[in-house]
Amino acid sequence: MGRYILRRLLQMIPVVIGATFLIYAMNFALPGDPVRALGGERPLPDEVQEQIRDRYNLDDPLLVQYGKYMGNVLQGDLGESLAVRRGSDVSDIIADTWPVTARLALVAFAFEIVIGIGAGVVAALRSGSFLDNLVRGSTILIVSVPIFVIGLVAQIVFGLRLGVLPVAGTAQGWVSYILPGFVLAAISLAYLSRITRNSLMENLRADYVRTATAKGLSRRRVVGRHALRNSMIPVVTFLAFDLGTLLSGTIVTEGIFNLNGIGGVAFDAIRQQDGTVVVGIVTMFVLIFVVANLVVDILYAVLDPRIRYD
């Protein structure tokens, strides 16, 4: 097991380097001069331009630039914001804003797990019934609507027309996170309930479930302790993969609901072409995503004793 984790960690290194290099190169190596662009109509004095180039190592070859950048990243220095919050460190911006995003993600995960898995289990236990068809129909509908449309509609309906939930901002504590959390979770929730349903239905037909029923166990125990546990393996895989969707989703959701989280900053940074902020945040997202997938691979062994690593 220890060797397996070590091997996976080593495999992770080229992935992280490749992904971050791709993002870095695209953002900083394109034709055009970002430093000159900073000045707009009136060009900055040569000394100032020189200073900025020096600060961001812009005169070095691309690989050296990237190497220096990653060296700084490893020391916690993600560079300075050029537009969104001009002059402040990107790492400070992230430190300021991550609690909002963490809360939003927690609420979204809660919705996903409670409603997504709940609906999937209900649909699987009564497959072919009205409820099953309702779950299947509504999930495929939700998947078809872009997340920002769901967000805008939720804002208009629940926030403005009905006035039951806060429209934007985080002034009302946890209540403010209900609407954005639900919107962020909506699409993943739909996929999750479909995966749960299919996986549970497959397991309910398995021999060991028949054995458990034949032993005289109650339905609740058969489903809860035998079938459901085994059905969770694809669900957990999906949750890790889904973290990528969720992270992308925070950019849209926090932008629409005006939450001051990492995604909201990224949303502004994209609109204002603030390269260092975008690259810094995305580099972090990629790291989170890769680590989450590693954790799930390791969790497999705990969840499914049939899997052996050597």
Add this chain to the structure above:
Amino acid sequence: MSSLDPAATSGQSADQQAVTGEDVAEGTSLWGEAWRDLRRNPFFVVPVLVIVVLTVMAIWPQWFTDMVPRSCDLSRSADPPQAGHWFGFDRQGCDLYTRVIYSTRASLLIGLSVTLGAFAIALVLGSLSGYFGRWLDAVLGRIADVFFGIPLVIGAIVLLTAVADRGVTEVSAILILLAWPPMFRLMRSTVLSVRESDYVQAARALGAGNARVIVRHVVPNSIAPVIAYATVFMGVIIGAEATLTFLGAGLQLPALSWGVLLSSPPARELLNTPHLLLFPSLFVSLTVLSFVLAGDTLRDALDPKLR
């Protein structure tokens, strides 16, 4: 035949199979049986009809409207739906129905080119990686891992904001670059399961070379799930284009796409002019829904285990 590139020939042989399957009354081939199931399934037929209508709309938008998308009257800015103008007017006073119709082309084109691009990459690299294995598989697998590590929308935002002029070509190219790994992995895994089968062994025993085995035997028998996935994928990409454009990282004015229509009105104005949000998003959702449903039913029909 064996000298042709795998993408072209496999498509052909898959078609041939479908045709022969239909001709033989029993429908013994995989595609023939799937087609027999599918043509009676409303959840396949209706979405396919919708896709056909949308395709016609993308190619000949003038068949669906007399008006021109860029002749606008500012005095009618954001007017609500009315007789003769069912979808109302956008903020520039252009007829929204006409603009939605004319936007179909760019949205479908991005979906189609990204799907075909990713499909071609997945087909070639996936079959090579699965068939030959060893170091080639390891190298291609690691490269796929790199792109797989970047979440699609986030990666596309970063790469696209760096591009100054974003047209259909640029957006498609970036999306292909980021979106091929899942399809590649699917192709590779089905090739792996086909590689050891008896008919492949038999073909090799008869002296067929690697190229012939791959093109004539391995690819036609492992391509079905990838085609089903590609259908769903096309819907996903059309939705992703709308989201990217909404975020300001997709197509730019004066291009017309559903994403462009959805991104132009400021969110705070939507309360009074919900038609600006409703109609374009209705078209996006209907399109995505059609591809997802068609792909889902196709996958079920092509899966021998579900029979």
